[in-house]
Amino acid sequence: MRFQVRYLVCLMAAIQFTSCVVDATYLPRRMFQRPGVQELLANSAPALEKPLQALETRKPPVEVEIFVMSKCPDARDCVRDLVLPVMAQIYDSGIITLRPTYIGTPDDSNAGMACKHGPDECLGDILELCAYELHKDRPQMWLGFINCMGQNYQKIPQDAHVSNCASEYGLSFEQLERCAASEDENRGMELLRSSARRAIDRGISTSCTVTVNGKTVCVRDNGQWKGCTGSKEDLVQEVQHAYDNE
Template identity: 35%
Template sequence: MEKSPAHFQSNPYDCGTAAPGTTAFTTRRDRFISRFFRRALTAICICLAFYVILSRCPGVVPTHPNTNSPNDGRYPGKDDHTVPTGSSKRVPLEAHIMSKCPDAQDCLQQLIVPAMERINDKVDFRLSFIGSVSNKTSEVECKHGPTECIGDMLILCASHLPFPPNSSSLPSSPSDSSLTSSSSSSNQRMPTVRWLGFANCLISSYERIPERTFVQNCALEHGIDFDALNKCASQQEDYDEGNDDGSDDGNKDTPLSGIALLRKSALRSQRLGVTTSCTVRLDEKVWCVRDGGEWKDCVRNGEGIKVSVLAEEVERLYKERN
């Protein structure tokens, strides 16, 4: 099977040589400073020991908010620990985009992200990507070139990574199951709040995709393991990732493959007849389209571009289902 042109090199984030080491010079002043810091460190250790002892006594040490929760304060009140897949009680919300498209940037910033701050716990949200897919080969062509394909794959990989991440158990061989798309109770997928934030970070400066430092910073900001992300996006094998309706996660014994995820996503957009980035669909119907820097075909005589209108409709549909 021919390889997709999205893979123009084996690893888009191949690290270069490490920075050379520096030479240390020891002076009398340096030795004095060293003694000072050793004493300070000893004092800190003693204080820390007292803190640990006191923390075991109920009511002595105050508790603090968990800053490492999936919410991370970005969506107040929406602590999305798991990503529901195919939930019959949540409302389907989907945005079809291209990662290096200005309309996708506007769509996320003006409508999707603000709305998700209000309705994150009531929707099954997904980003789908638009591309040309061959029926005879594994080729996927992106309108804005191979770098856009990489951006698409990075976002798809982020949404399929396991959560919580376990860096110590990342796979050392392709057969390791810790990077599969399984979403069992012990290995949930990345919370929407995290991967959508990562996607918004990338697309906010889409011209920098796939610059390594830029992608690393976006991943760090949203608590996504960059090494796992890179491994998925760099995977050369076109693994089958199951049906595009989410009913089957494919072969759970194979690692995540960015090109397979992109192919499946592009096929979904193609099957639904979506060709414009950005097309927003709510409850399987077109809600609004962002094209050429303008909002078009929005429901309710154009009122659909308002965050409040989208949120209210989601609330209504959610109540009907519950």
């Protein structure tokens, strides 16, 4: 992305971990430029291509939350193989809402952030949060974008990859860029800092963790499903059970 270069502290070398449990590499408040020269990975969320319409219900919808990191292979698998198929199946029943929360460590000394897979991940997290903030009521857009980004997470946050994923799902690359670069309240870095605090408050540090009405129901860690089978049917049943018992 096209942001001004300015490091406030020395960065540790970015190390790729298999297990995406928070253990972060630092990103200061001002981010830096990355060239965009890569191709789009073609397969990403075909089940959500059409707009989805939530129906009115007599009960509040079940709140499903995914705790993730943008450059984490476990998050990629979790979104692609579990969350996206569930949303495609039951979103338009009106019984479910979904939000992404990003795992990291806020540094309040200079309003910066630390992310496990380095500064590029912090910027990827911000871009995905911006997609969510701009299109909360259209998960076929923001969840499709997140899935597309994750399919080739090694290229996050290169301009070409971000731009192609945005174009694939009807998002404006320019709007995402403005949101990510903005220092206005609740934009850019502050979106990520707030999101990371939410994960910390809930005691969640593993990407990907899925909760239903605040209860952890499934974890994808180190290529393994934990506490669940990872099947779409089981998560649909969890959501339906939570809705029926509200």
